[in-house]
Amino acid sequence: IAGITQAPTSQILAAGRRMTLRCTQDMRHNAMYWYRQDLGLGLRLIHYSNTAGTTGKGEVPDGYSVSRANTDDFPLTLASAVPSQTSVYFCASSDSGPGLDYNEQFFGPGTRLTVL
Amino acid sequence: GQNIDQPTEMTATEGAIVQINCTYQTSGFNGLFWYQQHAGEAPTFLSYNVLDGLEEKGRFSSFLSRSKGYSYLLLKELQMKDSASYLCAVMDSNYQLIWGAGTKLIIKP
Numbered sequence: 001i002a003g004i005t006q007a008p009t010s011q012i013l014a015a016g017r018r019m020t021l022r023c024t025q026d027m028r029h030n031a032m033y034w035y036r037q038d039l040g041l042g043l044r045l046i047h048y049s050n051t052a053g054t055t056g057k058g059e060v061p062d063g064y065s066v067s068r069a070n071t072d073d074f075p076l077t078l079a080s081a082v083p084s085q086t087s088v089y090f091c092a093s094s095d096s097g098p099g100l101d102y103n104e105q106f107f108g109p110g111t112r113l114t115v116l
Numbered sequence: 117g118q119n120i121d122q123p124t125e126m127t128a129t130e131g132a133i134v135q136i137n138c139t140y141q142t143s144g145f146n147g148l149f150w151y152q153q154h155a156g157e158a159p160t161f162l163s164y165n166v167l168d169g170l171e172e173k174g175r176f177s178s179f180l181s182r183s184k185g186y187s188y189l190l191l192k193e194l195q196m197k198d199s200a201s202y203l204c205a206v207m208d209s210n211y212q213l214i215w216g217a218g219t220k221l222i223i224k225p
Contacts, residue, residue: 042214043203043215045212048212090158103211109158
């Protein structure tokens with residue numbers, strides 16, 4: 001593994017189904033993030049984690065949950081998918097959290113999710 | 117509310133220079149980022165500004181004026197591979213990135 005990986009690459013899901021998007025990084029970054037990207041809108045933060053064992057809500061957290069059991073993995077779960085969750089989902093990580101110079105975010109390749 | 121504005125689309129000619137503007141209104145400021153995103157791919161980091169002035173990195177330069185809430189990305193000697201979306205993002209007082217919708221840059225031969 002080099003950098004950040006996401007799985008699956010794409011998925012078509014029936015409304016009401018539960019789905020977990022996986023994200024793994026091998027850079028030992030403290031902070032990790034989940035974004036969704038929709039046409040005409042900027043990246044919107046769903047949830048984040050500044051360090052293993054802690055998580056926080058972003059701009060659009062409703063309908064999503066996350067966990068951070070260890071440094072490398074940050075799965076995103078849709079408990080009961082709805083069509084408005086159709087989007088491209090990006091996982092990202094950065095080397096430092098708040099208070100340090102800056103934290104360039106490195107992005108995974110994305111998961112394209114369609115909820116029907 | 118927090119807001120990042122940048123043009124939706126720009127067109128330029130191969131070999132020319134293009135300037136992509138970004139204006140922002142955010143709760144606090146801890147730096148401004150520019151990212152490049154090719155179609156169907158992930159965003160990749162281009163530049164970071166936290167102090168006023170120009171940062172140059174090869175063919176790309178980024179400028180910041182904090183008093184005006186304004187930044188631009190300058191791309192010189194445009195190449196076809198520069199066709200992409202360019203995303204402006206501001207780090208707010210909570211150290212979260214607020215993203216603009218991106219500027220799609222089309223390069224014509």
